[in-house]
Amino acid sequence: MRSANNHPGEFRGDVMLDDRKMRVLYAIIDSYITTAEPIGSRTISKSFNLGVSSATIRNEMSDLEELGYLNKTHTSSGRVPSDKAYRLYVDSFIKLDNETINKKQKMEIRNALERESKELDQLIQNSARLLSHITSYTALALSPQIKETRIKHVQLLPIDEYQILLILVNENGLVKNTVFKTEQAIPENQLNAITNMLNERLRNISFNQLNKDSLKGMFNEFYKYKDEVERLIPIINKSVESMDSIDLYADGIGMLLNFPEYKDIDKVKSLMSFIEDKDQLMNILLMDSISRDINISIGQENIYAPLKECSIITATYKLEGETVGKIGIIGPTRMDYLRLIKTLRIFSDNISEIINNSNGSVKR
Amino acid sequence: MRSANNHPGEFRGDVMLDDRKMRVLYAIIDSYITTAEPIGSRTISKSFNLGVSSATIRNEMSDLEELGYLNKTHTSSGRVPSDKAYRLYVDSFIKLDNETINKKQKMEIRNALERESKELDQLIQNSARLLSHITSYTALALSPQIKETRIKHVQLLPIDEYQILLILVNENGLVKNTVFKTEQAIPENQLNAITNMLNERLRNISFNQLNKDSLKGMFNEFYKYKDEVERLIPIINKSVESMDSIDLYADGIGMLLNFPEYKDIDKVKSLMSFIEDKDQLMNILLMDSISRDINISIGQENIYAPLKECSIITATYKLEGETVGKIGIIGPTRMDYLRLIKTLRIFSDNISEIINNSNGSVKR
């Protein structure tokens, strides 16, 4: 016997639901989230003590269905929460901005992430993995978009006669590198000179700016290496262009199979292939990029057909106050929103802090 | 009506199979690989013209079952090839080392890989993705183990007062980087001096060597920066240690659901969670590392329980003649070995050539 959550009356959409309706609705949602079974009036009155009989609850449920908060699978089945119900449910605690973060759990996750992640990509990848393990849901993680940061260091290194390694480091210590080919060998000492030039000229230029401005004008005065530099410019430019590519990691795809809603192979097949198509998925994550720290997209709110029966929760992480990337969870609309949001908050906080090194929890 | 493959008589295991038994067996294997349905004597005699009646085939099948090449799902069902049958089948063409590589397909794959891959990790990741797309199987790819290559360049860069970025470049242009923290600030000019020292001392040292030798002795003479260097040494050493970590990529996990053998959720669940557990899977791929260019592990030959009904084909790729990594395919024992081996060969050749830049198909 558990008692229904005591959520405040709420108004949303058309009508303000009275307190009892809210309780009934939340009881149904809570029950359905844990059992995945349609629930009937009698079961509610037995499991949650709302102080009224099943007949009364039955009437309330009938009303709630008419208002669009409940669905039936067939005429004499139990009720199931609608997307609208989940939306109401989620909105009721998303704005509470619940601070009750479990400090201990946060530090555990923080330690695990820092311990296993040497490079940035690893951090993001491990975040997805750990998030999936902890939640038992499919986790998504988007690597940071670094366009707006500034160049700290440029280095050209010869690999062999016709190949040059370009290394770019930004102010946050993110490293990107590309090997490119030249048609004509460039002696090492000249390469060093060019490297020095590039460093002088490019330091503190943003990647974005580098991308946009033609570099040509910048180097006119260095006529000594003019030819080489001219040959390098388009290559560097192209490399830089390719550098701000974003990676998407999905982990725990198999977790989907644990949900009873995916006992049917065909349902899960289309969803999985959608998740594994990184391009499409990336679109979705980038789409609502103007949005809040926590973004939730429930069922039919999703645009792509394979996601119409899913929910996606995303959280942003920040670099120096700017949102640069996201992590998220995907699963059936009947997901444990409350717990997942809490966990996502912990992850996004941790990732932000790690990449900012804001709080110097020094390695012991 | 297709005719059975005309493979030569073969002896393997206990008994030498006569020519007709071979043909019957190969017919069953071919059929089962494409249909996934147990096949009966009558169907064989109709679909493959072996010139004998179904009764004769029935007798042969009975013999083949006794020899362990065929299994029945129940007393009056059709036959299914055993692991032993697949082993025979595979061995018959693996040693032919069939050169009939489709040049056109190879170049297409090569172009796709080079077009999309700027960094090494991307190349490996894209290989897995493309391999999975092309074959419609789950693809695996192991990033190269770079322990045995030599250091080409070392660079220390300050990120902020207490953080230093360490960049290591090897002779092949592979870049690894780590951010580490110091307890005491090091001025930039000192850092540059140390960088120069490190470069002088570490160039052409193998990662392995760096890992083993204590660096301490190396820098004794540089008393000017002795303190800083001493503080750096264990950090660098630890970073290097963490640098030769291998990554494993799995792509197309959802492809498993296309196979009728995985219409049962429970079967696919354990397999998927196994594949998503990178540590275990890595073990498997690294285990047979002494082996041939193409390695095939069929059904019960696999050690781990979730793989007992799977086959894994792996191919190696090389850097300067040395095997440094692997790509592979995982799927039901009833896999299209011939086609998959061919495709894997193409991929492993391409990856080897790209990372060696042996043939300079210059960007146009």
Added chain:
DNA sequence: TGTTAGCACTCCTCATCGCCGAGTGCTAAT
């Protein structure tokens, strides 16, 4: 007027049953 008990009705789930067909194994004929 809101709440509740009672009851008929709906419809899903699951187990049972029997038929059909593909396939085997054996025997006897060629």
Added chain:
DNA sequence: ATTAGCACTCGGCGATGAGGAGTGCTAACA
């Protein structure tokens, strides 16, 4: 040695029916 014939096996599948959870409606009640 090969083949035709035949009895037998067994999984798959659709039909059938019982059981149960749940609804909606009506009438009684505080």
